[in-house]
Amino acid sequence: MTLRRPFRFSQVDVFSAHGLLGNPLAVVHDAEGLDEETLARFARWTNLSETTFLLPPTDPAADYRVRIFTTGGELPFAGHPTLGSAHAWLEAGGVPRRADRVVQECGVGLVPVARRERLAFAAPQLLRSGGVEPGRAGEVLAALGLSPSQVVGMAWVDNGPGWVGVELGSAEQVLAVEPVLALSSQLKVGIIGRWPDPAAGGKDVEVRAFYGDGTDFAEDPVTGSLNAGLAQWLIGAGRLPARYVAGQGARRRRDGRVHVEQREGQIWIGGDTVTTVSGTVSL
Template sequence: MQQRRFIQCDVFTDQPTRGNGLAVVVEAEGLGDQQMQDFAAWTNLAETTFLLPPSGPEADYRVRIFTPTREMPFAGHPTLGSCAAWLHAGGRPAQPDLVRQECAVGIVEIDLRGDVPAFVAPPTRIMPMDDAHLQSILARLEIPADRVRMTTQLENGPLWQVVELASADDVRAVDAVRVRWPEYKAIGLIGAHPDDGDADYEVRMLAPSSGMSEDPITGSLNAAIARWFQSLGRLDRPLLMAQGGCIGRVGRVHIRPDKTDPDRILVGGQTLLLIDGTVTL
C-alpha cells in the first residue's frame, strides 16, 4: 500500500455539496481491478475514477470509471470531474484549451474555451424502445399514458430507456423508489419547463447501477438526449437542463451545438474541488 493523491469534487453545480460528488484517485498506477472496485464501493459515491497514463499519444491521460458495483465504459460527470482534478493536480494538455481523455469508449474531448468546461457528446445509437418494456416502466412508475410525449432507447456506452413527459412537473411527480437496478435498467425522464422557467428541461435518471434510487446529475444521459434531440431537429439552440431537484441537488447541465462543426455537441457544467489530499491504497 502507498499514499496516493486523492481529490473529491462536486460536478454540474455552482453550490458546494449540491451537485454530483466524484472521488478521483489521481495517482492510480499499480492498482489492480479489484482494488479499484473495492475503493469505489467504499466511497459509496455514484462513481469513483482512477487516472492513469494514456495508452498512446492521442490522449492526455486515461480514466477508469467505477460505480460501487461495476466498471463503466463512459460517464459524464466523471469525465468533467476527472478532467478538473487532472488539471488541478498539474496536468497540462498537449493542445491548449482541449483535453483528450481516454476511456473505454475511446477518446473523449473536453473543451475548456466556453463559460463552463464541456465534453463532446460521444456517438449515440438511437433505437425504438420495446413496447412491452415501456408498458412495464409506465405501470411500475404509475405514469399515465396520456402524459407521454416520446420514447426512445439510447446507447452511448451506458444504455438508457428514455421517456419524454408532457412537462417538468410530470417528471418531478414520479416516485423513483418504485424501480431499482438490475430489475430495471437506467431510466431517463425528461419534460419541458415553462418558457419563463430557470431551465429548459427537467431531467431525472432512475434505477442507476450505483444502487441508489436516483442519480443526482447524469452527464452521459444528458449527452444521449442531446444526440437524440439533434436527430429530431430539436437542438437548434443551447439548452439548460435541470437535474437533482427531487433529491436536494441543484444540478445544471449546459448543452450547446458547436457552430463550427454540426456533428459536435458540447455537454458542460461547473466542477467544484472540495477535498485535496492523500489516500492510502
C-alpha cells in the same frame, strides 16, 4: 500484511458553480499499480455514484486515461466523471497537448473535453438509439408509475451506461414522478420535460435519472451521460433547440445545471466543477 501507499485524492462537485449542489465524484490520481479488486473495493467504499482512477494514456492522442467505477462495477463512459476527472487532472498540474482542450481515454475511446467558460465534453456516439421494444417500454412505464398517455416520446439514448430516454409533457410532470417498481440492473431511465418560462429559473428543461438492481431503485443527482443522450435524441428530432440549460437534482435537494450546446453538428455537455475535498488516500 498488505503494504499500502498514499495516493493523491480529490473529490469534485460537478454541475455546480458553488459546490455541494451538484454530483460529487471521487478521483484517485496516478493510480497505476492498483489491481482491479482494489479499484472496485474503493469505489464501493466511497459509496458515491462514481469513482475514477487516473492513469497514463495508452493512446498517444490522449492526455490521460481514466477508469470509471460505480459501486456495482466499471463503466465504459459516464458524463460527470469525465468533467470531474478533467478538472482534477488539470488542477493537479496536468498539461494537455492542446491549450483549448483535454483528450480523455476511456472505455468508449477518446473523449475531447473543451476548456471554455466551463469544461464541456463532446457527446460520444450512441451505442444504441431508436425505438424501445414494447416489452421494455412497458417495464419502464410500470416502474415509473406512468401511463402511455403521459409520454410524449421514448427512445434508446445509450452511450455506455444503458439509458432509455422518456419525454414527458412538462417539467412539472417530471418532478411529480414517483417510481413504484424496481428497474432491472440492465436498465437505466432518464425523464425530461420543458419548463414553460425558462427565464424564471434559468432552466429550459428538467431531467431526472433512475437506475436499479432488480430489487430497489435509486435516483442520480446530476447525470452527464444521460443529458448527452437526451440532447442527441431531442435536438436531432427538432424537439429541443441547439442550445439549452437542463436542471437536475431538485428531488435530491441538489441544484445541478447542465449546459447543452450543438456546434457544427457535435453535441457538447458542459458544467461547472468545484473541488470540495483534497488530500491523500491510502490504498
